[in-house]
Amino acid sequence: MTDLRDIWKGITSAESVAIAFHVSPDGDALGSSLALARILRSMGIRAEVFSQDEVPESYLFMPDVDKVRSDSRDTFDLGILMDCNSLSRVGAVAPIIEACPLHGCIDHHLPNETFGELRYVREKASSAVEVLMDILTANNVEYDADTAKLLMTGLVTDTGVFRFSNVSALTLRYAAALMDHGASAEPVVHYVYESRSLGALKLQGYVLSNIKTACDGKIAWVALSKELLDSFGVGEGETSGVGDHIRKLKGCKAALFMRETEKGKVKVSLRSREDFDVSKPANILGGGGHVCASGCTLDMPIDEAEKVVVAEVARWMDS
Numbered sequence: 229m230t231d232l233r234d235i236w237k238g239i240t241s242a243e244s245v246a247i248a249f250h251v252s253p254d255g256d257a258l259g260s261s262l263a264l265a266r267i268l269r270s271m272g273i274r275a276e277v278f279s280q281d282e283v284p285e286s287y288l289f290m291p292d293v294d295k296v297r298s299d300s301r302d303t304f305d306l307g308i309l310m311d312c313n314s315l316s317r318v319g320a321v322a323p324i325i326e327a328c329p330l331h332g333c334i335d336h337h338l339p340n341e342t343f344g345e346l347r348y349v350r351e352k353a354s355s356a357v358e359v360l361m362d363i364l365t366a367n368n369v370e371y372d373a374d375t376a377k378l379l380m381t382g383l384v385t386d387t388g389v390f391r392f393s394n395v396s397a398l399t400l401r402y403a404a405a406l407m408d409h410g411a412s413a414e415p416v417v418h419y420v421y422e423s424r425s426l427g428a429l430k431l432q433g434y435v436l437s438n439i440k441t442a443c444d445g446k447i448a449w450v451a452l453s454k455e456l457l458d459s460f461g462v463g464e465g466e467t468s469g470v471g472d473h474i475r476k477l478k479g480c481k482a483a484l485f486m487r488e489t490e491k492g493k494v495k496v497s498l499r500s501r502e503d504f505d506v507s508k509p510a511n512i513l514g515g516g517g518h519v520c521a522s523g524c525t526l527d528m529p530i531d532e533a534e535k536v537v538v539a540e541v542a543r544w545m546d547s
């Protein structure tokens with residue numbers, strides 16, 4: 229079902245809706261989900277947003293974040309996956325969605341799977357917010373300033389403040405519409421990008437000073453052990469974005485940021501430009517994402533993960 233009016237009719241025919249997004253939530257997952265829940269509530273529909281993980285500190289400025297829940301004894305008519313398109317991506321809250329008799333999916337990720345009867349996935353969209361706004365716009369849905377602020381957070385963060393190649397004219401038109409509704413990019417930039425702790429800034433300095441390269445600088449990476457991360461006193465949420473600096477290296481096609489979140493568990497962010505698809509190695513390594521931004525989690529020590537990930541990316545670099 230791809231008719232946007234049918235999808236909206238299907239969603240708003242439910243009396244109760246559960247919404248869940250991917251683990252390690254970002255501004256897009258939170259913004260799109262909380263915005264949809266807020267709109268549905270304004271229409272008298274019981275809507276709840278579920279997350280396995282706590283809301284990262286840098287997103288606590290967003291409206292309605294206090295309403296995100298981690299469990300439920302209630303049941304819902306409709307379960308929607310937001311900013312992901314597979315139940316395996318939402319972690320511990322998956323059973324809440326799975327238990328619903330009807331399913332929906334609003335997303336922009338690869339690989340495009342088949343979850344949900346009410347399904348709208350646009351892979352070229354900058355963000356789940358943009359996909360949701362396709363639906364809202366097609367149905368002339370009204371929303372308030374707080375909803376606009378939630379939507380703006382997703383647009384700003386998934387586009388790296390409107391800098392990434394996923395920005396289209398439509399992305400900017402939607403941003404303009406959100407400004408007309410009272411939202412602005414400025415608070416998002418302030419809270420998400422420019423409110424770093426001293427430890428996080430020093431970690432950034434360490435990362436820049438310790439970049440390693442392979443394949444004539446086409447692959448650049450930094451791998452950080454748990455001990456090292458702990459020595460900077462930064463939480464998991466504060467390491468996101470640090471890896472984006474690695475991609476600034478001239479001639480770099482794939483930038484890899486690996487950090488050991490607990491002993492034997494390594495989170496990997498893969499970043500690239502349009503000319504190299506990092507979702508391919510990420511998929512092989514059990515993760516996924518987009519051409520220019522993917523991720524995976526490996527169950528192995530950091531030294532081993534470093535070798536495995538660099539070797540896999542190098543294999544795609546040659547082919």
Ligand SMILES: [Mn+2]
Nearest residue numbers: 256311355356
């Ligand atoms: Mn997204």
